[in-house]
Every structure is written in structure tokens, then in C-alpha cells.
Amino acid sequence: MKESLTFPSQAETLVQAIVLAAGKSTRFAMGSSKLAFPLCGREMVLYPVSLLESLSLPTIIVTGYQKDIVTQLIQAAHPQSVVFVEQVEQRGTGHAVMCTQTEWHAEHLLIINGDMPLITSELIQQLINEHCKTQATVSFVTAACLEYPHGYGRVINNGQKIQIIEARDFTGTRQEGQCINAGVYLINREFLQDALTHLNLHENSQEWYITDLIDITSKAGKKVHTIETDFDTIRGINTISELATAEKIIRERIITHWMKKGVYFEQPETTIIEHDVIIGPATRIGAGVHITKGSRIGARCTIGNHSTIDASTLADQVTILPHCVIAQSEIHDHATIGPFAHIRNTHSIHERATIGNFVEISNSTVGAYTKAKHLSYIGNAIIGERVNIGAGTITCNYDGVRKHVTTIKDNVKVGSNNCLIAPVVLEQNSMTAAGSVITQNVPRDALAIARAHQVNKENYTKRFESTPSFVAAAVHEK
Numbered sequence: 086m087k088e089s090l091t092f093p094s095q096a097e098t099l100v101q102a103i104v105l106a107a108g109k110s111t112r113f114a115m116g117s118s119k120l121a122f123p124l125c126g127r128e129m130v131l132y133p134v135s136l137l138e139s140l141s142l143p144t145i146i147v148t149g150y151q152k153d154i155v156t157q158l159i160q161a162a163h164p165q166s167v168v169f170v171e172q173v174e175q176r177g178t179g180h181a182v183m184c185t186q187t188e189w190h191a192e193h194l195l196i197i198n199g200d201m202p203l204i205t206s207e208l209i210q211q212l213i214n215e216h217c218k219t220q221a222t223v224s225f226v227t228a229a230c231l232e233y234p235h236g237y238g239r240v241i242n243n244g245q246k247i248q249i250i251e252a253r254d255f256t257g258t259r260q261e262g263q264c265i266n267a268g269v270y271l272i273n274r275e276f277l278q279d280a281l282t283h284l285n286l287h288e289n290s291q292e293w294y295i296t297d298l299i300d301i302t303s304k305a306g307k308k309v310h311t312i313e314t315d316f317d318t319i320r321g322i323n324t325i326s327e328l329a330t331a332e333k334i335i336r337e338r339i340i341t342h343w344m345k346k347g348v349y350f351e352q353p354e355t356t357i358i359e360h361d362v363i364i365g366p367a368t369r370i371g372a373g374v375h376i377t378k379g380s381r382i383g384a385r386c387t388i389g390n391h392s393t394i395d396a397s398t399l400a401d402q403v404t405i406l407p408h409c410v411i412a413q414s415e416i417h418d419h420a421t422i423g424p425f426a427h428i429r430n431t432h433s434i435h436e437r438a439t440i441g442n443f444v445e446i447s448n449s450t451v452g453a454y455t456k457a458k459h460l461s462y463i464g465n466a467i468i469g470e471r472v473n474i475g476a477g478t479i480t481c482n483y484d485g486v487r488k489h490v491t492t493i494k495d496n497v498k499v500g501s502n503n504c505l506i507a508p509v510v511l512e513q514n515s516m517t518a519a520g521s522v523i524t525q526n527v528p529r530d531a532l533a534i535a536r537a538h539q540v541n542k543e544n545y546t547k548r549f550e551s552t553p554s555f556v557a558a559a560v561h562e563k
Contacts (some may be wrong), residue, residue, distance in 0.1 A: 100213055100271070102142045102189035104309035105181050106130050106199035107149025107172040112323040118151040119322060120199050121158055124332045125339060126359030126378035128158050129322065132202035138166045140206055142195065145188050147181045177292025179284045181278075181454050189274055196270040196295065200322045202331055204269065208314055216271045221310035223276070223302045226267035228316045238296050240311070247298035247303045247311070264294060267319035276307065314446060351390070371407065389423060397428075400436075414446075417453075435470070446489075452495070465507065466491040475501035475519065482507045 086494050113377050120130035125141030127135075132414050137144045148155050149172040156169055172184045182196060193216065197204065208226065218222040242264070248251040270282075280301050283294045302309050303476045308462040322328050337362070340353045347366035357375045358364075364376075372390045376382065379396035387405035397411045403412065406423030414431040420427060420438045427445040434440060436450045441458030447461050452470035457463060459476035465488050466480050478499050480491040489507035493499065497511045500519035511517070512529040521535040 098191055099217075100142055100193050100195055101189065102137045102144040102195040102197065103182060103185050104130070104133055104144060104146050104197055104199050106155055107147050107152075107181055108200075109150045109175060112324075113325065113328075115325075119157055119328070121154050122328065124202055125335045125357070126326070126361065127202075129202055130155060130159065130199045133197050133199060133204060134159055134163055134167065136204060136206055136209065137195075137197075138163055138200070140209060143191070145170055146199075147187045149173070149175045149181075149182060172518055173487065177287075177290065178295040179281065179293030179297065182295055183281055183293070184310050186278065186281075189278075194272050194274055194277060198268045198321055201268065201319065202322070203318055203320050203334055203557055205318055208312075208318055209267075212269065219308065219310045221271075222273050222307035223299060224310040224312065225299065226269040226270045226319060227264050227311050227313050228267055228319050229263055229313060230265050230316045236321075238484070240264040240266050242311075246300075247309050248300040251294065251296060260352075265316075266311075268321060269319065270295065270298070272298065273502070276302070298455075340405060348528070349440055361390055365401065382536055392423070406442075446481055463491075465489065466493065468493045469495035469497070469513075471496050473497050473498045475503060477502040478505070480505045480507055 094545050096536050106120050110117070113119040121128050126325050132250040134144065134146070135392055142462060144157060144167045146167050146169050148169055152171055159167060170185050170188060172181050195213070196207070212226060236252050238251050239255045241248050241250060241304055277298070280298050284297055286293055300310060307357050316332055320327065320331055322331055326397055333464060336357060339358045340350060343348035343358060343364050344350065346364065348364045349369045350373035351370065355372045356370060359376065359378040361378040362380050362382070363378050365386065367384055368386040368388070370388045371392070374388050374390070374392050376394045377396055380394045381398040382388070382394065383403065385400035385401055386405070388394065388401045388405045389409065391407055391412070392409040394405070395410070395412040397413060398415045399405070400416065400418045402419050403416050404421045407422070409423040409426045410428070411422065411442065412429040414426070414428045414434070416422065416434045417436040419436050420434050422434070422440045423442065425442050426440050426441065428434065429446070430448050431446050432450045434446070435453040437454050438448060438451050439456040439458060440451070443460045444457050445462045447464040449466040449468065451457070451468045452472065454470055455472040461474055461477065462479040463474070464480050465482040466550055467490060472493050472495070478501065481489065481504055482488050491505050491507045492510040494511060494513045496514045498516045499511070500517045502520045504522045506524045509523055510526045511523070512527060514530045515527040516532045517523055517527065518532065518534040518536065519534060523533055523535055527533040
């Protein structure tokens with residue numbers, strides 16, 4: 086659901102956003118763009134892009150390093166709402182803004198870094214509202230930070246002049262440097278167009294910095310407005326350590342959201358809930374549970390400790406016992422899964438079915454009230470209602486070239502330790518004996534027995550114990 090802006094109705098012509106997403110991610114040290122790295126199921130750069138889309142702000146994305154990867158993931162999520170501009174040479178944030186000039190059309194330009202997943206729509210709305218109300222030429226976001234974080238420019242305001250000093254150039258005291266620059270700016274377009282021509286190239290880095298615009302504005306006697314927020318809202322990500330910190334904050338936000346919706350978490354600090362998940366009220370989630378994006382959990386479900394629900398749908402009152410993996414599957418009302426079950430790529434586990442411990446189900450459908458309670462593998466199977474699958478049963482679905490379907494119709498009882506060699510059909514009300522290898526269809530109401538006849542060798546153990554060499558001879562005995 087999109088949030089509405091409180092500033093004037095001509096929002097599309099009033100504010101246009103620029104997302105800086107061209108950097109080389111050097112300190113990230115993974116050999117790839119940090120912007121494509123997922124946090125709680127959403128790639129880093131999609132956080133600010135999604136936020137801007139929710140505010141209906143037209144957006145320019147400045148790409149550079151690994152531009153194809155960044156472009157593709159943004160286009161996949163937001164195919165209509167963005168324009169891309171390439172910064173062929175990464176020569177600083179000021180240079181990145183220069184590259185976008187041909188795409189400007191709004192009265193004010195909102196500039197934000199692409200590595201800010203914690204930024205909120207409320208902060209952006211506040212920035213725009215106060216910028217318009219104060220008629221500022223430039224507004225930007227600051228944060229008071231006692232811990233003196235690495236890499237953030239320091240905001241120096243002596244009452245007459247305000248400027249941002251890059252962290253590497255700051256020589257003041259710790260107290261003087263407690264106000265930091267967040268990297269979020271709102272600038273009047275006409276002023277910005279002129280001010281960019283006054284940016285100086287920094288000799289050491291051979292880059293132009295957008296932070297110098299604050300000093301230019303202040304020296305020109307134009308109004309500079311700042312709004313302060315908490316540091317956790319504006320944290321950027323340059324290192325793996327900073328990534329972990331940001332992800333922890335996002336997890337806490339997501340879990341707090343679902344707590345307010347009536348979801349109980351046994352140990353919320355150990356649980357991971359990704360974006361694009363829906364959880365019904367009165368659901369209980371155990372310690373160490375991971376629910377990935379695309380999952381839909383109904384009401385009054387129970388998900389046991391250390392289970393993973395991956396892009397799957399659970400209807401109402403489903404019970405997932407501890408240590409289960411449910412992937413790309415659908416579980417219907419009142420079904421019980423686990424413990425230690427693995428359900429993957431399965432079309433439906435129907436209502437009140439029971440899938441027990443150490444059972445794996447793949448690419449199958451399991452009917453209502455059916456039970457497979459122990460140590461079984463069911464692959465490429467269509468199983469009807471009220472079927473009982475004995476312990477140790479497997480569907481032998483792969484012949485080395487192709488996979489085949491096993492069909493088990495309603496009310497079938499499959500004996501323990503069965504091998505069902507697909508393709509095969511077990512008709513309604515049929516049974517198979519324990520230890521059978523079923524290679525042919527079983528008719529309705531029939532009992533199938535497919536195992537070797539038992540042979541008892543009288544006094545065999547005594548002969549074996551007295552004559553160890555008897556083993557070889559016994560093999561050839563009829």
C-alpha cells in the first residue's frame with residue numbers, strides 16, 4: 086500500500102529522487118557490488134528504491150560498478166518506475182549527480198545513497214515537508230552519534246556557516262564531530278544546476294564531492310536546513326560488519342511488526358522473518374525458525390524450533406514440528422509435519438494429513454487424512470485420501486534417465502519397508518505386504534506380496550560357530 090505525501094499535490098513535479106548506486110564496494114571485500122547483497126530477502130539497493138516508489142517519487146538510478154547486475158535486479162522489481170543513468174568513471178558523489186542532469190524535471194532533487202536500507206518513509210516525508218515549509222535551498226539529514234562512526238562526514242555549524250567535512254579530512258575534537266552527515270539531501274534544482282559548476286576537484290582522490298555543496302550554499306547566503314534523526318535510521322553499509330548490524334535492525338523491525346499483528350515468537354532474537362511474508366494471528370513461532378520471502382502462514386499455526394519455511398504456503402492451524410524444511414510447497418488446514426521432515430516442490434499436503442519424522446516428500450500430492458509417519462521417501466507421487474504409508478517405504482521414481490509417477494489411490498495400506506517401482510498404480514482399498522518390491526499395478530481390494538520365500542536352515546548357527554570356514558560353503562547350499 087502506497088503512503089500519501091503531505092506536501093503539495095503536484096508531488097511528481099515538486100520532487101524527483103536520485104539514488105547513487107555506482108560505487109565499487111571496495112570495503113565490502115566480496116568482489117561484487119554490495120547493493121546486490123540481500124538483507125532479509127531483499128537486495129540492499131531495493132530498500133531505498135522501494136521506499137521512493139511507495140512515496141510516488143520519480144527516481145533516477147546512477148549505476149556504474151557492475152551496472153548490469155544492479156540494473157537487472159531493480160528492473161525486475163520496479164520495471165516502470167525508474168530511469169537509469171551510467172556513471173562511466175566513478176569520480177565521486179558530486180560527479181554522479183552531474184551525470185543525471187539531462188533527466189531532471191522536478192523543482193527539487195532528493196539525493197540518497199543506495200546503501201541505506203534502514204531509511205524510513207517518515208524521515209523522507211519530514212525532510213520534504215520541512216524543506217518546503219522553510220523555503221530552504223538545501224536541506225539534509227544529520228544524526229548525533231556519540232560513538233564516532235567510521236567514514237561519516239562531520240557537520241560543522243558555528244551559527245553563521247554550515248559545512249560538511251569528509252571523515253578523512255576532519256581534524257576536530259570528538260565532541261565537535263558528534264553530528265554526522267547522513268547522506269540524504271534535498272536541493273533546489275535551479276541552485277543545484279549552478280552550484281555543480283562550482284564544485285572543486287579534490288586533488289588526493291580526483292573526485293568531486295556532493296558534500297561540498299553545503300559549503301557553497303552557506304557561503305552564498307542561501308538557507309540551509311537540517312533535520313536530525315537517530316543513527317540507526319541512516320546507517321549506511323560499507324563492510325560485512327555493518328551489513329550484519331543493519332540486518333539485525335531490519336529483523337527486529339519485521340518481528341515487531343508481526344508481534345503487533347498477534348504473532349507469538351518464542352525467542353524473537355533467534356528468528357529470521359524476511360520481507361514479503363504474511364503470518365496470520367495467533368500463530369506461534371519457535372526458536373531458530375527461518376521464514377523466507379514469498380511464504381504465507383495462516384492463523385493459529387505452530388512452527389517448531391529450528392524449522393525453515395521457504396517460499397511456501399501454510400493454511401490455518403498447521404503444525405510444523407521441530408527441525409523441518411518446507412520448500413516451495415503447500416500445506417493445507419490442520420496438517421501435521423515432522424519432526425525432521427523435508428517437504429519440497431510439493432503441490433499439496435491436504436488437510437489433516439500427517440507427515441512424520443524423517444520423511445521426505447518431493448514433487449508430490451498427498452491426500453487428506455493420509456499418514457506417512459516414519460522414515461519414508463515419496464517422490465513424484467499422487468497419493469489419495471486416508472492412505473497409510475508404512476515405515477521405510479520409498480517410491481522408486483527415477484530409472485536413470487526419466488522420472489516416473491507412483492499413484493496410490495484412496496484407502497490404500499502400504500506395508501513397511503516397501504519399494505514401489507514407478508510407474509505403478511495401487512488401486513483403491515488395496516494393500517501391500519511388508520518388505521515388498523512392487524513392480525506391477527495392484528488391483529482394487531487386492532493384497533500384493535512381492536518378496537522372496539523365507540527359507541529356514543535347521544541348526545545353521547551351531548554349524549557356523551563350530552566351523553568358521555562353513556560360511557563359504559553355505560553360500561552355495563541349496
